[in-house]
Amino acid sequence: MSRTRESARAIARAIRWKRAWTSMGDGVASARDGCRGVDGFGGTTPGRTTARTTARTTAWTTRMKSSDAADARALRRNIGISAHIDSGKTTLTERILFYTGRIDSIHEVRGKDGVGAKMDSMELEREKGITIQSAATYCQWKDSPINIIDTPGHVDFTIEVERALRVLDGAILVLCSVGGVQSQSITVDRQMRRYGVPRLCFVNKCDRAGANPWKVLSQVREKLKLNAAAVQIPIGLEDQHDGVVDLVRMKAVTFSGSNGETLTWADVPDNLKELAKEKRKVLIESVAEVDEELGDLFLMGEQPTEEQLKAAIRRATVSNQFAPLFMGSAYKNRGVQLLLDGVTDYLPNPSEVKNIALDLKNNEEPVVVADDPSAPLVGLAFKLEEGRFGQLTYLRIYQGKIEKGMTITNTSSGKKLKVPRLVRMHSDDMEDVSSASAGDIVALFGVDCKSGDTFTDGTVNLAMTSMRVPEPVMSLAVSPKSKSDGGNFSKALQRFQKEDPTFRVHMDEESGQTIISGMGELHLDIYVERMRREYKVDCEVGQPRVNYREAITKRADFDYLHKKQSGGQGQYGKVVGYIEPLQESTDVIFENGIVGNAIAPSFIQAVEKGFKEAAQTGGLLGYPVEGIRVVLTDGQSHAVDSSELAFKLAALAAFRQAFHSANPKLLEPIMKVDVTIPSEFQGTVIGNVNRRKGTINDTSADGDDVIVSANVPLSQMFGYSTELRSMTQGKGEFTMEYSAHQAVTQDVQAELINSMGKK
Numbered sequence: 001m002s003r004t005r006e007s008a009r010a011i012a013r014a015i016r017w018k019r020a021w022t023s024m025g026d027g028v029a030s031a032r033d034g035c036r037g038v039d040g041f042g043g044t045t046p047g048r049t050t051a052r053t054t055a056r057t058t059a060w061t062t063r064m065k066s067s068d069a070a071d072a073r074a075l076r077r078n079i080g081i082s083a084h085i086d087s088g089k090t091t092l093t094e095r096i097l098f099y100t101g102r103i104d105s106i107h108e109v110r111g112k113d114g115v116g117a118k119m120d121s122m123e124l125e126r127e128k129g130i131t132i133q134s135a136a137t138y139c140q141w142k143d144s145p146i147n148i149i150d151t152p153g154h155v156d157f158t159i160e161v162e163r164a165l166r167v168l169d170g171a172i173l174v175l176c177s178v179g180g181v182q183s184q185s186i187t188v189d190r191q192m193r194r195y196g197v198p199r200l201c202f203v204n205k206c207d208r209a210g211a212n213p214w215k216v217l218s219q220v221r222e223k224l225k226l227n228a229a230a231v232q233i234p235i236g237l238e239d240q241h242d243g244v245v246d247l248v249r250m251k252a253v254t255f256s257g258s259n260g261e262t263l264t265w266a267d268v269p270d271n272l273k274e275l276a277k278e279k280r281k282v283l284i285e286s287v288a289e290v291d292e293e294l295g296d297l298f299l300m301g302e303q304p305t306e307e308q309l310k311a312a313i314r315r316a317t318v319s320n321q322f323a324p325l326f327m328g329s330a331y332k333n334r335g336v337q338l339l340l341d342g343v344t345d346y347l348p349n350p351s352e353v354k355n356i357a358l359d360l361k362n363n364e365e366p367v368v369v370a371d372d373p374s375a376p377l378v379g380l381a382f383k384l385e386e387g388r389f390g391q392l393t394y395l396r397i398y399q400g401k402i403e404k405g406m407t408i409t410n411t412s413s414g415k416k417l418k419v420p421r422l423v424r425m426h427s428d429d430m431e432d433v434s435s436a437s438a439g440d441i442v443a444l445f446g447v448d449c450k451s452g453d454t455f456t457d458g459t460v461n462l463a464m465t466s467m468r469v470p471e472p473v474m475s476l477a478v479s480p481k482s483k484s485d486g487g488n489f490s491k492a493l494q495r496f497q498k499e500d501p502t503f504r505v506h507m508d509e510e511s512g513q514t515i516i517s518g519m520g521e522l523h524l525d526i527y528v529e530r531m532r533r534e535y536k537v538d539c540e541v542g543q544p545r546v547n548y549r550e551a552i553t554k555r556a557d558f559d560y561l562h563k564k565q566s567g568g569q570g571q572y573g574k575v576v577g578y579i580e581p582l583q584e585s586t587d588v589i590f591e592n593g594i595v596g597n598a599i600a601p602s603f604i605q606a607v608e609k610g611f612k613e614a615a616q617t618g619g620l621l622g623y624p625v626e627g628i629r630v631v632l633t634d635g636q637s638h639a640v641d642s643s644e645l646a647f648k649l650a651a652l653a654a655f656r657q658a659f660h661s662a663n664p665k666l667l668e669p670i671m672k673v674d675v676t677i678p679s680e681f682q683g684t685v686i687g688n689v690n691r692r693k694g695t696i697n698d699t700s701a702d703g704d705d706v707i708v709s710a711n712v713p714l715s716q717m718f719g720y721s722t723e724l725r726s727m728t729q730g731k732g733e734f735t736m737e738y739s740a741h742q743a744v745t746q747d748v749q750a751e752l753i754n755s756m757g758k759k
């Protein structure tokens with residue numbers, strides 16, 4: 001990577017991260033963070049470490065000591081595996097664990113063999129064959145220690161994908177050789193882009209009828225706009241799929257043995273020679289476009305050596321300008337070992353990724369953290385797990401070293417604590433370790449913190465930027481069917497909130513009902529189901545409700561005096577100013593525009609607090625107000641009777657006064673919906689989307705299927721999965737993702753206010 005490109009990337013990252021940090025607000029620092037709800041640790045007691053794993057850990061440590069430390073550090077990889085639902089991530093991870101010696105036998109998803117895949121450790125995950133929560137594990141491929149986070153595919157669990165990508169250095173984007181680039185592939189690719197994560201593409205399921213990796217490659221280039229090229233070509237497809245030709249080495253590889261563990265290298269078969277030559281040329285051209293060294297060779301008409309080509313692919317991938325495309329079949333054990341070679345050959349090690357922290361002592365100035373074990377410790381708690389033995393905190397170490405027994409400081413709370421126990425996670429099993437250093441991902445036991453907190457050794461006051469946490473868009477009223485289940489009901493809700501920041505619980509003051517909120521119907525259904533299975537609580541579930549928001553459309557002035565001066569301690573506070581809509585932001589911004597000391601500076605903070613609190617409950621239906629600036633221009637205080645409380649109350653009342661004059665409107669969540677259906681159902685599905693007040697954005701053909709993309713109000717999407725099933729004889733599929741909040745029409749607003757009244 002050239003210096004200019006490197007520094008441009010660093011600056012862009014710093015700006016992006018700074019932006020993410022400042023826009024995050026309190027949402028991230030909520031105590032609701034966390035994630036897996038593994039009910040304990042699969043029978044593993046805290047101190048348990050198997051003889052097999054101990055031997056392996058010792059061997060690894062010895063190897064680390066004997067090799068040159070810098071070289072060993074260059075071998076580390078932190079990777080994620082992301083994809084559309086059912087593309088085969090869990091199946092692929094199971095093979096990776098097998099080939100790296102982490103597990104002794106391969107088990108299939110959905111517990112087909114009565115055991116279930118290692119990474120789907122929740123009962124529900126095994127039953128439904130979907131990954132709900134991300135699971136962390138590590139393994140070693142050749143000399144490279146690799147941390148892997150398996151991430152869920154369903155959009156309702158997007159927060160899991162976001163969290164994983166934030167702390168990973170590289171990723172594998174799994175694509176189905178038949179389905180190609182599907183809606184969720186686009187979403188996870190967007191997330192990888194947001195966090196600047198370099199990726200390899202793996203076209204899986206090449207054994208399936210209709211497999212076409214070349215169609216998938218062109219979709220990757222067109223739909224994801226990635227500069228991608230195949231580094232392999234398939235040897236046979238569908239039931240003839242036997243292996244691949246490696247275009248860098250120009251060798252054919254086939255896989256045999258009961259688990260595909262034996263690789264046979266041979267010359268490229270005659271019938272594939274021409275194709276291999278042609279595709280290698282495309283590979284070289286694509287990399288040469290973005291890599292100066294290879295570009296020079298290309299211009300001089302020279303053929304790169306295997307090493308030159310490999311090094312160029314690595315540089316281009318690490319700098320996020322190229323995505324090498326691998327292919328195979330995880331299920332039939334084809335190609336996974338070469339993909340692992342790709343991880344070590346082409347994805348960055350932690351020192352090749354520039355990570356920025358914010359210096360809390362210096363106005364949150366971005367500083368680059370050093371991937372150096374001897375520097376002061378900086379680690380990010382990116383995921384919490386509430387298990388049988390207490391809270392487990394996943395920590396990505398960015399700088400320095402953490403040791404068992406050492407005192408660390410949480411920079412967001414200022415609290416110091418001793419590291420009681422340090423473990424490496426392997427899905428729901430764990431191994432004790434005594435230390436971990438920059439670039440590692442480990443878990444801490446018995447540490448009370450929130451997801452997104454930064455830990456240091458106390459000598460620096462840095463904060464790693466945190467993860468974006470989307471606001472919930474949907475709510476349900478829930479209550480236990482039996483009164484005697486009340487205790488377990490609250491316990492479950494408390495735990496789920498700690499685990500998942502996108503799952504919230506509140507009490508509706510008027511009805512006294514418990515309301516749960518989340519990212520969609522499936523998200524909330526899963527929690528209701530988990531309550532039944534894990535806490536034995538059957539719930540009464542109310543009608544789903546949309547989380548509206550409120551906004552203003554014009555400027556309005558306020559001039560409010562809060563005065564109570566009869567008897568006892570008086571109250572006096574006057575605030576004058578205006579509120580106005582923000583065009584490009586959903587934030588609530590307060591500005592003090594007072595020149596002079598009309599209000600004593602010590603009360604300004606109370607005024608701000610009052611306005612921000614008032615904005616949490618809009619004047620139409622009581623939903624939070626977004627996209628508003630409050631400007632304080634004047635006021636008055638009283639030498640004796642003014643207090644923080646008086647000014648806060650003045651601000652609360654002033655906001656209500658101005659809100660109604662600012663032409664407020666109600667905003668509803670709009671979802672981006674992608675429906676995939678056999679083409680004969682296109683008319684019916686489009687008609688139905690129109691009836692649901694949706695706007696069709698695009699329809700595209702995908703083989704015999706049609707993909708209809710639309711924006712539909714969430715309020716119109718309840719029960720859609722059942723209706724789609726019956727409309728399409730069970731052949732339709734859809735995904736839904738929050739897009740934005742948009743104003744409802746005047747008549748809908750009037751109707752809602754009529755029917756719901758003020759909350």
Ligand SMILES: Nc1nc2c(ncn2[C@@H]2O[C@H](COP(=O)(O)OP(=O)(O)OP(=O)(O)O)[C@@H](O)[C@H]2O)c(=O)[nH]1
Nearest residue numbers: 085086087088089090091130131153205329330331
């Ligand atoms: N034919 C074929 N089937 C596969 C292959 N890989 C996975 N499958 C099957 O595809 C289905 C989905 O596989 P999973 O591994 O659960 O996919 P996933 O991406 O982890 O799914 P989610 O966790 O729900 O997002 C399962 O029935 C697998 O057996 C493959 O290479 N070939």
